[in-house]
Amino acid sequence: xxxxPQCVRAMWRACWCTGEEREKNRDEAIVHLKFLESxxxxxxxxxxxxxxxxxxxxxxxxxWFRVSAESVxxxxxxxxxxxxxxKWVDEYTNSSFVKENLPDKDKMVALYMARYQAPDGxxxxxxxxxxQELIVMAEVKLLGAWGSPFSRRVEMALKLKGVEYxxxxxxxxxxxxxxxxxxxxxxxxxxxVHNGKPIAESLIIIEYIDExxxxxxxxxxxxxxxxxxxxxxxxxxxxxxxxLWKACWSKGEEREKNKDEAIEDLKFLESxxxxxxxxxxxxxxxxxxxxxxxxxWFRIISELVGLxxxxxxxxxxxxKWADEYINSSFVKENLPDRDKMAAFFRAxxxxxxxxxxxxxV
Ligand SMILES: N[C@@H](CCC(=O)N[C@@H](CS)C(=O)NCC(=O)O)C(=O)O
Numbered sequence: 001x002x003x004x005p006q007c008v009r010a011m012w013r014a015c016w017c018t019g020e021e022r023e024k025n026r027d028e029a030i031v032h033l034k035f036l037e038s039x040x041x042x043x044x045x046x047x048x049x050x051x052x053x054x055x056x057x058x059x060x061x062x063x064w065f066r067v068s069a070e071s072v073x074x075x076x077x078x079x080x081x082x083x084x085x086x087k088w089v090d091e092y093t094n095s096s097f098v099k100e101n102l103p104d105k106d107k108m109v110a111l112y113m114a115r116y117q118a119p120d121g122x123x124x125x126x127x128x129x130x131x132q133e134l135i136v137m138a139e140v141k142l143l144g145a146w147g148s149p150f151s152r153r154v155e156m157a158l159k160l161k162g163v164e165y166x167x168x169x170x171x172x173x174x175x176x177x178x179x180x181x182x183x184x185x186x187x188x189x190x191x192x193v194h195n196g197k198p199i200a201e202s203l204i205i206i207e208y209i210d211e212x213x214x215x216x217x218x219x220x221x222x223x224x225x226x227x228x229x230x231x232x233x234x235x236x237x238x239x240x241x242x243x244l245w246k247a248c249w250s251k252g253e254e255r256e257k258n259k260d261e262a263i264e265d266l267k268f269l270e271s272x273x274x275x276x277x278x279x280x281x282x283x284x285x286x287x288x289x290x291x292x293x294x295x296x297w298f299r300i301i302s303e304l305v306g307l308x309x310x311x312x313x314x315x316x317x318x319x320k321w322a323d324e325y326i327n328s329s330f331v332k333e334n335l336p337d338r339d340k341m342a343a344f345f346r347a348x349x350x351x352x353x354x355x356x357x358x359x360x361v
Contacts, residue, residue: 011061
């Protein structure tokens with residue numbers, strides 16, 4: 001028997017939510033608990049006369065949940081509704097072996113209360129809200145910029161995982177105190193703020209997202225493949241993208257030189273993508289997200305500045321990938337509008353705007 005994660009989640013959320021949300025989670029938890037109630041009926045432990053795997057797994061219900069429910073005044077596993085489960089909880093938590101191995105109840109209450117009073121609320125822990133209301137959901141904020149390929153990568157990773165988040169648009173010409181506080185070293189977007197804790201650098205953020213949230217994997221499971229994915233994204237950010245930028249924004253002889261360098265880099269990508277739909281295989285992965293820039297941004301800019309580089313005849317595989325990628329419905333929905341981007345770059349070109357985050361012409 002499996003103590004299902006939905007049950008644990010619903011119980012936990014019922015503790016830390018209020019109002020309608022609490023009711024919804026409470027109802028969901030009750031449905032799951034009823035199965036346990038009937039499973040434990042007539043038995044001392046889920047394992048029979050002795051503690052077994054299911055009892056160990058149900059630890060959370062017997063101790064953690066009970067303590068947190070008491071702390072927040074939630075009535076759920078009541079004697080009248082769940083007599084067998086309550087009996088098991090008592091037997092279990094009072095058996096000398098278990099008692100010795102559970103965290104101290106008062107210490108647990110103190111921990112929950114401290115979290116409750118903390119300004120930033122951690123995942124699934126409550127946040128102080130005006131009239132002592134509690135909220136549950138982990139807070140995810142993304143400081144980004146609509147036109148930034150780095151910030152879009154992270155948004156796509158969050159969306160691939162189905163993570164709800166609040167997007168905070170930064171004005172990069174007038175950076176907010178929040179950005180300077182959360183990314184004092186680079187002062188750049190994106191910054192992911194998860195339960196008040198900031199993480200900067202898009203590739204590091206994506207790895208974090210992949211580790212923290214369930215859902216489709218963004219990095220490969222195989223350690224060697226993972227290492228290779230990391231290799232390619234480092235290559236993209238540190239070598240290939242700067243070379244493409246330089247080729248776009250230079251002129252004359254300088255451009256020819258930069259173009260040759262960019263072509264050399266692109267050839268490696270051309271052979272890496274050969275025979276594959278995405279760099280990640282059949283599905284979009286870390287390298288595809290990182291190569292965002294090539295598929296969308298670079299194409300727009302190179303058209304505007306009259307640079308022919310990733311052509312169908314010279315880079316057939318890469319061109320095919322770029323087409324497939326930007327036309328996949330998920331990606332399409334998450335890229336900045338082509339015309340808006342073009343207008344943005346056109347204005348920069350006309351104004352000879354050599355801002356920090358755009359290369360000098
Ligand atoms: N290596 C960083 C690059 C981020 C980056 O360059 N962000 C640009 C926007 S596209 C930025 O914030 N620029 C502001 C500045 O340079 O002052 C990452 O991967 O997150």
